[in-house]
Amino acid sequence: MTAAARNWKAMLAGGQARLETAGIDEAANKLRWVAAHLLGCGLLDVLRHLDGIPPPGLAARFEDAVARLETDEPVQYVIGETDFMGLRIRCDSRALIPRPETEVLAGWAEEFLRGKAAPAAVDVCTGTGCIACALAKHVPGARILATDISPDALDLARANARALGADVAFLQADLLAGVADASMDLVVSNPPYVSTAECHRLDRTVRAFEPRLALDGGEDGLRVISRLVSEAARVLTSGGRLMMEIGDDQAGAVTEILCKTNLLKFLGLKSDCAGRARVALAARIPACR
Ligand SMILES: C[S@@+](CC[C@H](N)C(=O)[O-])C[C@H]1O[C@@H](n2cnc3c(N)ncnc32)[C@H](O)[C@@H]1O
Structure with a gap:
């Protein structure tokens, strides 16, 4: 599976592994917050999208967010609200x-x-x-x-x-x-x-x-x-x-x-x-x- 073709479940799991390796607290919660922001849905609704494959633009924004979270930047600054x-x-x-x-x-x-x-x-x-x-x-x-x-x-x-x-x-x-x-x-x-x-x-x-x-x-x-x-x-x-x-x-x-x-x-x-x-x-x- 190429990076661009990953579904949300794989992207969230990959992001979580990166953040945990970097020692970031509450990795799963922060990533779900980012996903909800990008998908324009509530936190719980992210679960309904797990099998969906995001368009490349959205996948790239998710990866950018993971890179910022890896530096310990607060998730509210990363999503901007x-x-x-x-x-x-x-x-x-x-x-x-x-x-x-x-x-x-x-x-x-x-x-x-x-x-x-x-x-x-x-x-x-x-x-x-x-x-x-x-x-x-x-x-x-x-x-x-x-x-x-x-x-x-x-x-x-x-x-x-x-x-x-x-x-x-x-x-x-x-x-x-x-x-x-x-x-x-x-x-x-x-x-x-x-x-x-x-x-x-x-x-x-x-x-x-x-x-x-x-x-x-x-x-x-x-x-x-x-x-x-x-x-x-x-x-x-x-x-x-x-x-x-x-x-x-x-x-x-x-x-x-x-x-x-x-x-x-x-x-x-x-x-x-x-x-x-x-x-x-x-x-x-x-x-x-
Ligand atoms: C704890 S933050 C509060 C921000 C916001 N009211 C909130 O509750 O999220 C304190 C704010 O006070 C401002 N500040 C610090 N010293 C100040 C001063 N002498 N006069 C006015 N504002 C000041 C800072 O720039 C900062 O925006």
């Missing part, structure tokens, strides 16, 4: 790949905005724009601004908003610089929160491919979070909310930061489906007259 809150989000090395745990944060943000008429929200550190786009698509009437310090990430976020028809305004800024005082009902953010030392210990698939700027939260991992807390207090309306994703070992430290802040009231922590506290919530205390 991922799912987030039911939306297809384009992904590439300009921004962090949206993670399932960030859907917990976006879900709480969405619920808060839904209870308000024409709310204004800012997604700080937007990356691919996944949170901002989800809020714009899921909360009709919400005015959504998204900021990032990286112009490359913002280009990708703009492309996502365009592709999804999500009405989001974008601003290149260091956190909330340039955002007016008392102008936002919600500040939502998944900031960089990995300590510099931990960044060096991350899996190669993250460390070598995802932007360092998206991960590194400084020596203690709290550098950006601490600045964000004080800046959020400035831009929030009275009673407005701050919602931040935090590292799974940062609940105590972030609670302390929030409790020390005069202008915010710490409201609590929310957990992911594994029961780990991953979202911190606070409310802007009404200003004294």
